[in-house]
Amino acid sequence: MSRFYGPGEARIKELWIDVAAANRSQVKVHGILSNTHRQASRVILSFDFPFYGHHLRQITIATGGFIFMGDVIHRMLTATQYIAPLMANFNPSYSRNSTIKYFDNGTVFVVQWDKVYLHGKEDIGSFTFQAALHSEGRIVFGYKEIPMSVLEISATQHPVKAGLSDAFMLLNPSPDVPESRRRTIYEYHRVELDTSKVTSVSAVEFTPLPTCLQHQSCDVCVTSELTFNCSWCHVLQRCSSGFDRYREEWLSHGCGQESDKRTCEDWAESDHYSPSPNSPFMSFDEDVTTSSLFIGSLTTEDDTKLNQFAGGDGVRNDLPTKTSGAPIHTGTIVGIVLAILLIAAIILAVIYISSHPTSNAALFFIERRPHHWPTMKFRNHTNHTTYSEVDPAGHEKEGFVEAEQC
Template identity: 85%
Template structure:
């Protein structure tokens, strides 16, 4: 179990190349939002209290710290943007980091974030960060957690479920205030998905060393005004090029992106 403190910036500057995509179709996923009156909602929330207790673990350290993250090994391969992952990193700040390399800026990209904010589970003995793994779904629940310095707003209870099929579900049980009222001064506030890839480049200062550069290629930003008590968001993965095993399969496929041959890369 790897523990890592993270130090997110305050409000992140807007990037000109980050554009908001349509809410229901995000190239890699289709998302659907369910409100309190939707019949589908009941089947999306995972009742941790009713689950097999041997499959549910309360993370003792994360439940008693602030701005901490812990690496967890899954019992199955989880397809994230088409890539198979066996390890994820749970953060106290309401998100799961999906990257391989742990660093101090976990909030920037490569995340599954039902509600990323400045939560401090150590404020209350009733606050816990718990997770369940039953072989087909991995669920993380931030249970009765409070915002650092804004404890009077009340406690939040929500979860993220990673299904072995690649489906992702955000469930919201207790959201005491509108998310738009949560300050992003000390910690980013966002909900959605993000993925990136990393390239090692020679460092200009030390030629024999390598510098990691992370390129975010896709992000889904949810409309946080729709995050309320008893609501949920379901992400269904779309086919990706990674499922094709040859160049011919890519360029002839009608299920994925518009692939073509690159004469420069010869790929």
């Protein structure tokens, strides 16, 4: 549930957290993010933050006015799994006064974008706003300085939005390379705020609703009066609606079918649960390929729009199994031994050439060295906003792993 507070309401002073007045040992100015454009950096929280029922300890702060809440970094960073007080093309490197700081006292984690400017629109003025994540799951967006109407901010180079989003990830067989699998992200819930209400001295407070994941027993799960359709999966000992970050595991263990066949009384009568070898509830090892296909394609006009799935009617579960524990053939062992010998021979050859630069072998490779090394080029997707990730030491990584590849 969300509620806006406009200028003049007393609640705004209570919701805004004055980072400058906080304990200095608990406030950190991120030096890399404060001096770069389109960068993101991971931060560890001092407490588990419940986000859509999932307890998270690691988040990713981005210069573009949002926090990425996903585990797997991908090129559609601005599309799903975010907490965005004001997502836009901010460039903290424009001014020395622009900073991105965060505050953590064990019960609340605050990220503040302080005096940041829009890239290419620096003459408009600076923005100051914050996102506060409270340990009980409450989220507060506070806006101190918003020099222009958010509706007038251009979304050509970067998405402009405010709100929350979460998604689950599935591994699907790659159509191009049958042996490999690719990750596909499905957004299952989004909260979009009316950005016309985002003004100076305003705030938004999100109060989380109960989720199926919080129920720890079968009886409480199936009798839940939540608006979600909660089901109990005995093999996972988990209550779920089937639409959360554990969906891959929910499908692979046949939890949807399990909930239709047995009741809590049936499970209670069984002192011990031992799945049969042909049971769909068995745990799969890493060699098993599981896939869950959605009827209909995931259309994407840009990285801000993804299909939402509110029900499970369009889902089917395909679980091709693979026999494990097969004996290792002699040919496999011979192949491994030959590969090790080949690698050892290459290493010895490199050592010999390095220590004897005037030998015939060394001269042979020098004469045939390439004149120009090929230059690596990265395609610029105009419809995707790319971010570079920086590690805690301040080194920029090569780039985020794309969601479609693994």
